[in-house]
Amino acid sequence: MDVLDAEFVAGATVLGQLPAPTFAEVAFAGRSNVGKSSLINNLVRRKKLVRTSSAPGCTRAINIFRVRLRANDDEAHLDLVDLPGYGYAQRSKAERKSWGPLIEGFLSERPGLRGAVVIVDIRRGVQDDDRQLLEFLESVGVTPILVATKIDKLPASKRKPAVAKLQRELSHRVIPYSSVTGDGRDALWKRVLSVSSIDRPDEAAQP
Numbered sequence: 141m142d143v144l145d146a147e148f149v150a151g152a153t154v155l156g157q158l159p160a161p162t163f164a165e166v167a168f169a170g171r172s173n174v175g176k177s178s179l180i181n182n183l184v185r186r187k188k189l190v191r192t193s194s195a196p197g198c199t200r201a202i203n204i205f206r207v208r209l210r211a212n213d214d215e216a217h218l219d220l221v222d223l224p225g226y227g228y229a230q231r232s233k234a235e236r237k238s239w240g241p242l243i244e245g246f247l248s249e250r251p252g253l254r255g256a257v258v259i260v261d262i263r264r265g266v267q268d269d270d271r272q273l274l275e276f277l278e279s280v281g282v283t284p285i286l287v288a289t290k291i292d293k294l295p296a297s298k299r300k301p302a303v304a305k306l307q308r309e310l311s312h313r314v315i316p317y318s319s320v321t322g323d324g325r326d327a328l329w330k331r332v333l334s335v336s337s338i339d340r341p342d343e344a345a346q347p
């Protein structure tokens with residue numbers, strides 16, 4: 141699987157401002173500062189496609205990035221959607237109030253949406269608002285893909301037990317990831333392409 145191109149398509153703080161979906165879309169959601177934007181950059185191997193920051197509350201809009209890729213000798217397009225982070229207390233009240241509806245509105249109403257990558261920090265695990273998001277995704281029938289990021293921040297000996305603990309808590313498969321080293325990239329692409337129905341090597345191989 142190769143990423144041939146990646147470009148910014150559109151950003152909006154109101155759902156109605158977003159362009160209609162063109163290709164399959166996969167959203168990236170998680171607490172503020174967990175590393176959503178960094179993960180998209182790492183996934184597409186572009187350092188600066190998406191703006192990141194050590195200060196929480198960096199992404200304030202819904203931003204769509206279009207990826208052109210080659211998988212199984214076929215070219216395909218996929219839109220990756222960076223969502224604003226939740227759980228960030230420092231935002232203004234008005235901003236916080238508009239956040240939930242914006243994120244939930246996108247996740248429940250976007251016709252092209254195939255799945256949502258839910259990102260948690262391996263050191264913090266699943267927090268209440270992550271659970272709420274997972275319940276919400278289930279209620280609207282969007283497939284979650286769970287990622288535990290920043291694994292480079294844990295000593296190697298503690299990674300496996302931390303991932304196993306998360307997996308037990310969640311009853312979902314968890315993909316360990318590091319946007320610094322690229323660990324987990326192949327596993328995450330596989331899941332992303334699979335929920336997007338782009339990667340079907342078994343079917344493609346059949347006569």
Ligand SMILES: Nc1nc2c(ncn2[C@@H]2O[C@H](COP(=O)(O)OP(=O)(O)OP(=O)(O)O)[C@@H](O)[C@H]2O)c(=O)[nH]1
Nearest residue numbers: 173174175176177178192193194197198199225319
């Ligand atoms: N060590 C390490 N740092 C990371 C990783 N991913 C993100 N970071 C750092 O975490 C901080 C936040 O990253 P962002 O990608 O901006 O996080 P975000 O979730 O998009 O944040 P908001 O847009 O504010 O919701 C930055 O300082 C990143 O460099 C990772 O896998 N490993």
Ligand SMILES: [Mg+2]
Nearest residue numbers: 176177198199
């Ligand atoms: Mg961000």
